[in-house]
Amino acid sequence: MGSARRRALLLVVAAMIVAALPAAVPSRYVLSTLVFVALHALAALGLSLVMGFAGQVSLGQAAFFAIGAYVSGVLTASHGWNGWVALALATAAGAVTALAVGGPIFRLSGLLLAMATLGFGIIVYYVLVNWSDVTGGPSGLTGIPPLAIGGFRFDTDARVFRLAWGALLLVLWLTGNLVDSRVGRALRAVAASEAAAEAAGIHAARLKLGVFALAGAITALAGGLYAHYVAFINPSPFGFAYSVELVVMVVLGGVASLWGAVLGAAAVVALVEILRAALPALTASHGAAEYEIVVFGLILMVFMIFLPAGLSGGRRPA
Amino acid sequence: MLDGVPQYLASGLVVGGIYALIGLGFVIVFSVTRIVNFAQGEFVMLGALLMVTWQARGLGTPAAFVLTVLVVAAVGAVLERVAVRPLRRASGLSVLILTIGAAIALRGAGLVVWGTDPFAVAAFSPGPPLRIAGAVVVRQGLWVLGVAAVVFALLWWFFTRTYAGTAVRACAVNPRAARLMGIRVDRVFLLAFALSGALGAVAGAVVAPITYATYDMGLMLGLKGFVAAVLGGLVSPAGAIAGGFLLGVLESMAAGLLSSAYKDAVAFIVLIAVCLAQVTGRLPWRMVEEE
Numbered sequence: 001m002g003s004a005r006r007r008a009l010l011l012v013v014a015a016m017i018v019a020a021l022p023a024a025v026p027s028r029y030v031l032s033t034l035v036f037v038a039l040h041a042l043a044a045l046g047l048s049l050v051m052g053f054a055g056q057v058s059l060g061q062a063a064f065f066a067i068g069a070y071v072s073g074v075l076t077a078s079h080g081w082n083g084w085v086a087l088a089l090a091t092a093a094g095a096v097t098a099l100a101v102g103g104p105i106f107r108l109s110g111l112l113l114a115m116a117t118l119g120f121g122i123i124v125y126y127v128l129v130n131w132s133d134v135t136g137g138p139s140g141l142t143g144i145p146p147l148a149i150g151g152f153r154f155d156t157d158a159r160v161f162r163l164a165w166g167a168l169l170l171v172l173w174l175t176g177n178l179v180d181s182r183v184g185r186a187l188r189a190v191a192a193s194e195a196a197a198e199a200a201g202i203h204a205a206r207l208k209l210g211v212f213a214l215a216g217a218i219t220a221l222a223g224g225l226y227a228h229y230v231a232f233i234n235p236s237p238f239g240f241a242y243s244v245e246l247v248v249m250v251v252l253g254g255v256a257s258l259w260g261a262v263l264g265a266a267a268v269v270a271l272v273e274i275l276r277a278a279l280p281a282l283t284a285s286h287g288a289a290e291y292e293i294v295v296f297g298l299i300l301m302v303f304m305i306f307l308p309a310g311l312s313g314g315r316r317p318a
Numbered sequence: 319m320l321d322g323v324p325q326y327l328a329s330g331l332v333v334g335g336i337y338a339l340i341g342l343g344f345v346i347v348f349s350v351t352r353i354v355n356f357a358q359g360e361f362v363m364l365g366a367l368l369m370v371t372w373q374a375r376g377l378g379t380p381a382a383f384v385l386t387v388l389v390v391a392a393v394g395a396v397l398e399r400v401a402v403r404p405l406r407r408a409s410g411l412s413v414l415i416l417t418i419g420a421a422i423a424l425r426g427a428g429l430v431v432w433g434t435d436p437f438a439v440a441a442f443s444p445g446p447p448l449r450i451a452g453a454v455v456v457r458q459g460l461w462v463l464g465v466a467a468v469v470f471a472l473l474w475w476f477f478t479r480t481y482a483g484t485a486v487r488a489c490a491v492n493p494r495a496a497r498l499m500g501i502r503v504d505r506v507f508l509l510a511f512a513l514s515g516a517l518g519a520v521a522g523a524v525v526a527p528i529t530y531a532t533y534d535m536g537l538m539l540g541l542k543g544f545v546a547a548v549l550g551g552l553v554s555p556a557g558a559i560a561g562g563f564l565l566g567v568l569e570s571m572a573a574g575l576l577s578s579a580y581k582d583a584v585a586f587i588v589l590i591a592v593c594l595a596q597v598t599g600r601l602p603w604r605m606v607e608e609e
Contacts, residue, residue: 104594105590105594108593110410111354112593112596113593114414115544115589115593116594118589119587120586122582123586123587126583127583244422247418293422293423294422294426294430296422297421298419298423300419300422301401304413305404308408308412
């Protein structure tokens with residue numbers, strides 16, 4: 001298929017850029033920012049599958065990011081497991097949790113589903129805060145080792161940059177293939193008209209649950225990579241605010257395209273960095289980070305009103 | 319341990335009155351427009367912080383209260399006119415995301431105007447807490463319940479005894495039929511948002527002396543109020559009131575008798591349970607029909 005070849009070409013070019021970029025960009029700040037773009041993009045990619053193909057909004061996607069980060073973090077930092085095994089288990093934990101939670105709540109639709117996922121996300125947050133024997137509670141978990149292959153440790157920004165972007169491109173390639181496959185056609189049929197798809201013999205509920213599980217796995221993988229990169233995790237970045245931020249990334253980038261999640265994550269991270277650089281003069285009293293939320297809110301409103309298809313254009317969201 | 323029960327009940331009812339007021343705001347907007355207005359909690363925050371501002375300018379409590387309610391009702395109306403109306407034909411989820419955006423923007427506005435520090439708000443009537451049937455109740459707690467009772471009575475009167483209130487109910491039952499009967503649905507939408515703004519402001523103004531007022535108080539209060547509304551079926555004002563008190567008491571009992579660590583999680587466990595009961599048909603009362 002033409003689109004498959006075009007996508008492969010795009011990914012190869014992107015992979016070459018990723019391989020070469022650390023040498024060309026000596027700034028640790030830029031590389032570290034780009035690592036976060038990749039991790040947020042991966043997390044948002046999971047959500048964009050749910051929004052784009054299951055036609056549903058998850059307001060608790062941050063919980064999967066947290067599950068990935070904590071499973072991988074606890075297994076390596078507290079129990080000394082191999083990082084890759086822990087990361088694989090973290091990814092699986094995301095999928096299993098999504099199946100367990102999604103089994104009942106995906107029988108809901110629209111609003112009720114959004115609300116149930118919101119409840120789920122907040123409950124996970126409270127568990128992280130209160131289950132301090134395992135999670136370290138509000139003060140968090142320290143000493144998460146970087147991933148390593150033999151003696152080669154992913155402990156510099158340049159190395160993690162290649163790892164995170166490599167993972168993102170790999171997942172983009174896999175999900176791209178999925179979208180172009182028979183399953184993907186079924187998903188698009190369901191997104192277009194559930195009744196028509198079911199009439200054609202597609203089991204819509206099972207497909208949607210599958211998408212939710214895949215999304216849970218991808219977001220958890222992002223969380224696991226995040227934990228090994230930052231070495232220290234506590235519950236505060238995984239709250240409801242991050243779930244909303246992921247929705248902002250997907251809406252901003254556009255749900256119609258898988259690259260929309262990357263675009264949206266890059267836009268949000270860039271925006272935050274620009275605000276941090278531009279606002280200190282205005283906001284001497286309490287850090288610029290707090291002011292991001294005004295801009296996020298306005299952007300979300302403006303996009304929903306004027307540009308519902310997002311930056312990447314295409315189909316309207318759910 | 320059970321000695322504390324009267325106290326937990328009393329505290330739960332006071333908090334429940336707040337949840338009921340907020341839940342009513344959700345119900346009024348949802349039953350007319352089929353929109354879950356995520357910004358409802360931010361109306362509460364605006365109500366609390368505006369009280370701080372007017373009191374600092376030397377206004378007395380009654381004048382500050384009236385002014386606060388009017389201003390936040392206007393904010394609700396502006397939100398409908400500027401943001402919600404252009405999306406009238408969009409799907410429920412698009413509008414949900416829009417109102418999440420509005421909530422974040424309003425919270426941000428609160429932060430820009432009032433900063434991050436919590437403000438103490440003067441109680442409506444000063445004096446030491448009262449002992450009622452073995453429970454210690456702060457005076458403001460009685461104000462919460464009294465104001466909530468007055469608001470419920472006023473709303474009942476409005477919805478059953480006035481032309482405008484009847485028009486709102488007609489729109490809730492069937493907007494198209496209401497339009498054919500000559501009701502201007504646009505105005506009813508506007509009215510519903512203004513009313514929900516006013517309800518949020520009332521909740522914020524009466525709760526602020528108990529909890530302090532901060533820019534980020536709206537998120538949790540809004541979510542709890544939403545759970546109260548869902549508990550009552552999301553389209554029933556009486557249900558939202560009952561749901562509010564039930565949730566308040568449940569939370570307070572759970573915190574007192576089980577563990578205070580998971581107090582805030584109670585509401586969300588209830589939320590998921592009610593959503594699931596809705597699908598499995600085990601809910602003894604009628605729940606929203608999805609569009």
